[in-house]
Amino acid sequence: MSQWKTICSESDLTPNTGLCALLDGEQVAVFYCGKTRALYAVSNYDPIGDAYVLSRGIMGSLSDVPVVASPLYKQHFNLQTGECLEEPEHMLKTYPVRLEAGEVQLQAA
Amino acid sequence: MSKQRVLVVGNGMVGHKFIDNLVQDPQSEHFDIITFSEEPRLAYDRVQLSSYFSGATAADLALTDEGYYNDNGVNFVLNDKVVELNTQANYVVTASGRKESYDKLVLATGSFPFVPPIPGNDQEHCLVYRTIEDLEAITTSASQSKVGVVVGGGLLGLEAANALKAAGLETHVVEFAPRLMAVQLDEGGGSLLRRKIEDLGVTVHTEKATSEIVPGETCRYRMNFADGSHLETDMILFSAGIRPQDELARQFDLEIGERGGIVVNDNCQTNVENIYAIGECALWSGRIYGLVAPGYTMAKVAASHITGGSETFQGADMSTKLKLLGVDVASIGDAHGNTPGAQSYTYNDEIEQVYKRLIVSEDGKKVLGAVLVGDVDAYGNLLQLMLNDMDLPDNPAGLILPAGDGAASVGLGVDALPDTAQICSCYDVTKGQIKEAVANGCVDMGGIKGSTKASTGCGGCAALTKQVLDAELANLGYEVKNDLCEHFAYSRKELADIVRVKQIKTFDELLDSHGHGLGCEICKPTVGSILASFWNDYVLKDEHIGLQDTNDIFLGNMQKDGTYSVVPRVAGGEITPEKLIVLGEVAKEFDLYTKVTGGQRIDLFGAQLHELPLIWKKLVDAGFETGHAYGKSVRTVKSCVGSTWCRYGVNDSVGFAINLEDRYKGLRSPHKLKFAVSGCTRECAEAQCKDVGVIATENGWNLYVCGNGGMRPRHADLFATDLDDETLIKYVDRFLMFYIRTADRLQRTSVWLENLEGGLDYLKEVVINDKLGLGEELEAEMVANIGNYQCEWQTTIENPEKLKRFKHFVNSDETDGSLAYVAERGQRRPATREERIQSVELVD
Ligand SMILES: Cc1cc2nc3c(=O)[nH]c(=O)nc-3n(C[C@H](O)[C@H](O)[C@H](O)COP(=O)(O)OP(=O)(O)OC[C@H]3O[C@@H](n4cnc5c(N)ncnc54)[C@H](O)[C@@H]3O)c2cc1C
Numbered sequence: 008m009s010q011w012k013t014i015c016s017e018s019d020l021t022p023n024t025g026l027c028a029l030l031d032g033e034q035v036a037v038f039y040c041g042k043t044r045a046l047y048a049v050s051n052y053d054p055i056g057d058a059y060v061l062s063r064g065i066m067g068s069l070s071d072v073p074v075v076a077s078p079l080y081k082q083h084f085n086l087q088t089g090e091c092l093e094e095p096e097h098m099l100k101t102y103p104v105r106l107e108a109g110e111v112q113l114q115a116a
Numbered sequence: 117m118s119k120q121r122v123l124v125v126g127n128g129m130v131g132h133k134f135i136d137n138l139v140q141d142p143q144s145e146h147f148d149i150i151t152f153s154e155e156p157r158l159a160y161d162r163v164q165l166s167s168y169f170s171g172a173t174a175a176d177l178a179l180t181d182e183g184y185y186n187d188n189g190v191n192f193v194l195n196d197k198v199v200e201l202n203t204q205a206n207y208v209v210t211a212s213g214r215k216e217s218y219d220k221l222v223l224a225t226g227s228f229p230f231v232p233p234i235p236g237n238d239q240e241h242c243l244v245y246r247t248i249e250d251l252e253a254i255t256t257s258a259s260q261s262k263v264g265v266v267v268g269g270g271l272l273g274l275e276a277a278n279a280l281k282a283a284g285l286e287t288h289v290v291e292f293a294p295r296l297m298a299v300q301l302d303e304g305g306g307s308l309l310r311r312k313i314e315d316l317g318v319t320v321h322t323e324k325a326t327s328e329i330v331p332g333e334t335c336r337y338r339m340n341f342a343d344g345s346h347l348e349t350d351m352i353l354f355s356a357g358i359r360p361q362d363e364l365a366r367q368f369d370l371e372i373g374e375r376g377g378i379v380v381n382d383n384c385q386t387n388v389e390n391i392y393a394i395g396e397c398a399l400w401s402g403r404i405y406g407l408v409a410p411g412y413t414m415a416k417v418a419a420s421h422i423t424g425g426s427e428t429f430q431g432a433d434m435s436t437k438l439k440l441l442g443v444d445v446a447s448i449g450d451a452h453g454n455t456p457g458a459q460s461y462t463y464n465d466e467i468e469q470v471y472k473r474l475i476v477s478e479d480g481k482k483v484l485g486a487v488l489v490g491d492v493d494a495y496g497n498l499l500q501l502m503l504n505d506m507d508l509p510d511n512p513a514g515l516i517l518p519a520g521d522g523a524a525s526v527g528l529g530v531d532a533l534p535d536t537a538q539i540c541s542c543y544d545v546t547k548g549q550i551k552e553a554v555a556n557g558c559v560d561m562g563g564i565k566g567s568t569k570a571s572t573g574c575g576g577c578a579a580l581t582k583q584v585l586d587a588e589l590a591n592l593g594y595e596v597k598n599d600l601c602e603h604f605a606y607s608r609k610e611l612a613d614i615v616r617v618k619q620i621k622t623f624d625e626l627l628d629s630h631g632h633g634l635g636c637e638i639c640k641p642t643v644g645s646i647l648a649s650f651w652n653d654y655v656l657k658d659e660h661i662g663l664q665d666t667n668d669i670f671l672g673n674m675q676k677d678g679t680y681s682v683v684p685r686v687a688g689g690e691i692t693p694e695k696l697i698v699l700g701e702v703a704k705e706f707d708l709y710t711k712v713t714g715g716q717r718i719d720l721f722g723a724q725l726h727e728l729p730l731i732w733k734k735l736v737d738a739g740f741e742t743g744h745a746y747g748k749s750v751r752t753v754k755s756c757v758g759s760t761w762c763r764y765g766v767n768d769s770v771g772f773a774i775n776l777e778d779r780y781k782g783l784r785s786p787h788k789l790k791f792a793v794s795g796c797t798r799e800c801a802e803a804q805c806k807d808v809g810v811i812a813t814e815n816g817w818n819l820y821v822c823g824n825g826g827m828r829p830r831h832a833d834l835f836a837t838d839l840d841d842e843t844l845i846k847y848v849d850r851f852l853m854f855y856i857r858t859a860d861r862l863q864r865t866s867v868w869l870e871n872l873e874g875g876l877d878y879l880k881e882v883v884i885n886d887k888l889g890l891g892e893e894l895e896a897e898m899v900a901n902i903g904n905y906q907c908e909w910q911t912t913i914e915n916p917e918k919l920k921r922f923k924h925f926v927n928s929d930e931t932d933g934s935l936a937y938v939a940e941r942g943q944r945r946p947a948t949r950e951e952r953i954q955s956v957e958l959v960d
Contacts, residue, residue: 014927019920023634023662024669026921029928037926041624041662042634057949059932060678063669066662067636069602076637078666078674083637 011105011112020111025075027051027062030113035102036062037111038075038086045073047086048104048113053077054097061099122422123208123218124151125198125364130395130411131224132159132179137419139188147422150191152198152210155247158182163408168251169279171818171837173797177248201368203388220390220422223378224415225361227396227406231354232267236329241336241351245276246358254353258283261350263335265289267326269296273355274440277318280353281441288319288347290339292356295322300436300447304464305487308471312443312490321347360397360404373399382428384418392418405432409541416544433503433541437488437495437576439877446492449485449502450475458484463516465490472516474498481507486516496580500530504537530583531591539580542573547584554588561585562870566828578875600861601638604631608786608861612646616857616897621651622659641665642861645748648784649856650897652904654911656918667746670922671908672728677935677946680728681721682708683745684735685781688755688773688793689716698738702731709943715752715790717743722944724931725922732909741907744782748862750789753777754802758795758812767812769795772841776810779845782908783852783901786859786868790825804832807865808848813837817844821851821879824866833869833876836884846895850883853894 014028014037022041027034034051051059056079064075069092074083083092089099103114122138124131135149153159160177168177185192193214200209207217229244231237241257244250258264264280266273269291281287289296295306296313310320325342332338335348360377364370371379371387377399384392384400394414396406405411410432420427437446453460457478464471470490477484483502488495494516501508501515509515535548545568553567561578564570564585571578598607606614611626620626623643627635635643644663648655655664656671667673672680684699699718703710706727708720723731732742744751753776756762758769773793783789792803793810802825803809809820815838823832836847859868872878881887912918924932936952937944 019926021658021661021921026926027924029925029930034925034932040634056676058676058678059934060674063666063674063678065637065640065665066634067603067640068634069636071633073634074636078669079676079678081637 009115011107011114013107013110013112015111017106017109017111023066025062025064025066027059028113030102031115034059035113036075037104037113038062038066038073040066040073046104046106046111047073048102049075049084049086049089049099050101052099053079054099055082055091055094056080119146119148120219120422121148121150121217122220122222123216124149124222124224125208126224126226126361126395126397127151127153127155127159127192127194128224128226128395129159129162129179129408130226130415131222133412134222134224134394134415134419135185135190136180137416138422139190141419141423143423144188148191149189150193150216152193152196152208152216154195154197155249156195157248158185158192158194160248162246165245165248165251166275166279167834168248169255169282171813171834174248176834198364201364203368203370203391206390218390220392222418223365223386223391223393223397224395225364225397227358227360227404229354230357230359232326232356234326234329236337237352237354239329239337242329242354243351244354245272245279251279254279254351255283257351258285261285261336263288263349264351264353265339265347265349266353266355268355268357269293269320269322270299270355270357271297271436271438271440272358273353274313276353276355277313278441280351281316281318285351286319287317288321288349289313290324290326290347291320291322292325293322296320297445297447300451300487301445301489302452302473302487304462304471304473305445305447305451305489308464308469308489309440309443309445312469313441316441318441358396358406360399362397365393365397373402377404380414380429382417382430383421384414384429385421392421394418400429401431403431405434407432407434407436409544410434412542413544433499435495435499435502437492444488444490444492446486446488446495448487448495448499449483451485451487453485455484461513461516463513463518465518470518474512474516476508476512480512483508488516491518493579496577496583500533500537500580504534506532530580530587533584539584540568540570540573540577543569545570545581550581550584551588554585554592558585559589559594560871562867565870579873582873598860600642601636603627603633603635603639606630608642608646609858611643612649612857615643615646616650621647621653623647623663624659635663637665638861641668641748644668645784645786648749649901652784652901654906655908656912665748670725670728671742671746671912672723673746675721675946678932679721679935679946680723680725681719681745682723682728682731682735683713683717683719683743684740685743685777686717686752687777687781688753688770690755690770690774695738695740698735698740702734705734706731707944709945713745713752716754717745717752719745722937722946724935725924726931729913729919729922733913736907736910736913742782742909744908747782747784748787749785750777750780750783750791752790753780754790754792754806756793756795756798756800758793762795764798765795765812766814767795767817769793769801769810769812772810772817773801775841776808776845776848779902780848780852782905785852785856787862787864789852789865805829806832808851810844816840819844819847822865822869822876824864826864828866830866835876835880846891847883849898850891850894851879853897854879854882854890857894 020039025038036051038047064078066075073086089101091097159179196210196212198208209215264285265288266277269289328340332348336350340346362378365378378393380393380398395411417427417429435448453475461474473487475485486498537547558564571581599605640663711719713719753773755769755773759765789807791808792801792806794801794803795812805823805825809832811818817839818837819835820832821835824830936947938947
């Protein structure tokens with residue numbers, strides 16, 4: 008059974024921005040929506056820009072789908088599924104994420 | 117086949133247009149072209165001649181240059197008048213004795229100013245208004261005069277009067293006829309124009325015939341009039357009409373009209389088959405056309421005939437719309453109602469000083485002509501109704517009544533216009549061509565101007581062009597909707613108004629009251645920028661941070677590998693050696709790739725997130741502040757070294773550049789803003805390709821606006837001349853805030869101006885004459901913004917909470933392990949994907 012790992016506390020979250028966590032050697036981008044209080048976690052690697060930058064993109068919604076826009080070339084990635092809206096052949100790995108007793112946790116694979 | 121030799125006499129506006137048409141023709145290689153000009157320079161824009169007085173230079177007015185002629189194999193001889201013509205042996209001889217043969221001869225000799233035969237008219241300060249040399253003479257004379265008289269109250273006369281008035285002279289206009297602009301205006305229009313012009317301080321004397329010019333008592337000259345009265349003046353400008361320059365044709369046996377002009381047929385040929393005449397020297401069907409547009413059409417026709425085409429000249433419309441001494445005036449078609457049976461509608465508002473008269477046919481169905489003074493908005497509609505012989509709407513009076521309650525102003529649906537309707541007469545652009553441009557993807561005025569040239573000449577058709585564009589977009593099923601994105605059904609301009617008027621301070625507030633969804637990477641930075649423009653809060657505050665685009669969010673410019681570049685402000689490009697050394701030391705310590713930018717500062721590349729605060733701490737301690745290179749904001753004010761060191765400088769450009777940069781630094785705006793200040797007209801700072809350009813003159817500063825380098829270069833427009841520091845700053849305050857309030861997202865000032873209805877003139881009205889009464893408000897907004905300035909980096913390094921974010925991982929001190937560099941020319945650069953895969957000689 009894979010286990011939950013704490014990456015930071017709730018107070019480290021800034022609403023409507025992302026941050027990057029290191030999880031077993033993988034870079035994970037975690038986003039926190041201030042309005043819905045939802046958390047999302049996807050790979051930090053931008054497959055189109057070829058750099059680890061997605062946590063620094065702007066988050067928002069397109070037709071009610073929560074998305075992050077790549078800070079490099081602005082393609083949108085669905086935060087729930089990891090799919091790139093403009094180039095669906097690109098798929099980000101997604102990670103289970105939760106808020107547990109004031110701590111933000113990712114589930115290690 | 118040997119080449120045909122085409123000889124063009126006169127390199128004025130029309131002669132040049134002809135040459136341009138011929139070299140652009142696919143058959144151009146079959147022709148050898150040579151042109152002779154009596155003037156010392158190649159063709160220039162005579163229509164804009166008066167702008168010379170407001171600072172335009174001969175180079176600004178030039179329509180072409182020697183390079184273009186050389187590149188296209190056009191031979192040219194300047195300063196040499198053609199004085200002899202042999203139509204049998206097909207050659208000409210010039211004043212310098214040069215003899216040139218031709219296969220085809222094109223006479224484009226224009227016209228010359230008519231000087232009435234008044235005794236004393238040939239004295240030193242009796243001048244005319246036609247060439248750049250004339251203007252130079254006028255400037256010299258005006259500087260030695262207090263009073264000036266223009267003889268002739270026509271279109272050109274009033275333009276000349278404006279120039280004298282601007283030169284600070286007590287100005288008079290003396291007209292022989294009972295009213296001003298007797299050709300174009302009726303009595304009502306002429307008398308309103310007179311009233312308006314007299315309100316501006318120009319004295320108008322009508323029904324005066326000058327009988328002699330004699331030495332004066334209080335001034336240099338005295339003009340005696342036939343009615344016994346007189347007027348004293350220091351200089352006299354004759355603008356009593358023009359006469360076709362048909363000297364050559366006259367002396368060497370070409371057919372001439374009774375009252376002058378070289379007779380041509382529909383192909384613009386004279387009575388000698390291989391000789392053409394075009395422009396103001398040509399007489400077609402008993403008429404001379406004293407405007408440039410018909411001349412251009414003739415140029416096209418003659419070029420077409422020579423290359424075997426079939427275009428013919430069919431006459432031209434002489435309707436005009438212009439601004440004289442700041443007064444809007446337009447005349448269409450049969451302005452005097454001379455057509456038998458003509459009837460008219462008149463609207464005369466003495467309070468607002470607007471006069472409009474619409475002349476319609478006997479049956480009341482068609483427009484025959486119109487006179488508009490004070491408000492010429494109806495010009496485009498009326499002209500199209502007339503040119504296309506369209507039926508008047510049911511309530512024709514509505515066409516000239518002001519829009520308002522009850523009397524809804526009657527528009528002319530542009531849909532009703534045929535595709536052949538000419539929308540832009542300067543460049544002969546039809547409605548059909550604009551539609552085609554839209555079909556090919558042009559969706560805004562900038563695009564239409566670029567691809568068709570419509571409304572880039574006199575600009576008179578801008579409103580109509582915009583209507584055609586909008587109608588066509590609608591026809592093609594584009595919703596002409598300016599919604600910013602799916603989250604806000606408002607344009608950027610509307611959102612800016614909402615934020616400003618309702619004093620909205622956060623994105624969430626705006627989204628709750630005027631939007632829906634969560635926002636996106638379009639609306640968030642846009643609103644973030646609007647909030648910063650008006651309230652200038654610290655952009656990394658919790659409520660603003662999520663709005664910041666890629667670069668703003670970490671106050672650095674993200675590079676392709678996710679690292680950042682750092683650019684401290686170096687105001688005006690002036691830097692002490694000590695500070696330069698600090699930059700070098702910091703770059704060395706953090707191994708930053710170092711490059712000098714186009715904005716006269718230094719860019720340090722390759723900083724990782726955790727290094728940014730360390731770097732900035734050192735820079736701030738050394739007295740640097742952020743350069744806002746990451747923001748859509750005021751970037752740099754470039755300068756040349758100016759009068760403090762330069763042998764040619766006339767003012768301290770560096771000092772003024774630093775003042776400007778300090779005032780506007782970091783001002784967030786719809787797009788980045790670049791300034792420059794040059795210390796003299798040599799223009800070493802390249803101010804004329806900047807959003808705000810300043811050039812020192814002997815009398816202050818000339819201000820240029822809306823220039824652009826970059827992807828689509830645009831020469832800045834001269835906005836105001838000889839300003840003192842204070843006035844310049846006032847204008848720039850207003851200009852920038854007006855841009856911030858009204859521009860679209862990511863719209864540079866250049867494109868903004870191109871899409872601004874009313875263009876440069878309107879912008880001047882708003883900024884200089886405060887037409888909208890917004891001046892003080894705009895200035896106050898700027899002052900408020902400046903009052904809230906802070907160096908964002910200083911605030912950040914003093915705030916431990918904010919510094920937490922400057923770390924690659926929230927849960928580890930490790931850094932981004934994927935970064936890899938290779939050495940090149942003594943510095944490092946990001947490794948390419950291939951280099952990383954092969955791990956070739958990476959540096960750490
Ligand atoms: C102040 C001013 C404002 C104007 N405003 C407007 C306006 O708003 N709208 C508009 O439509 N029109 C306007 N015009 C008129 C417009 O400029 C003319 O219609 C246009 O320039 C005509 O072009 P052209 O080539 O026929 O003549 P020009 O431009 O006069 O060119 C003729 C050239 O031929 C040269 N030349 C003559 N004889 C010889 C020879 N024998 N050998 C060699 N060279 C010779 C002349 O020196 C001259 O350079 C304005 C004119 C002036 C002066």
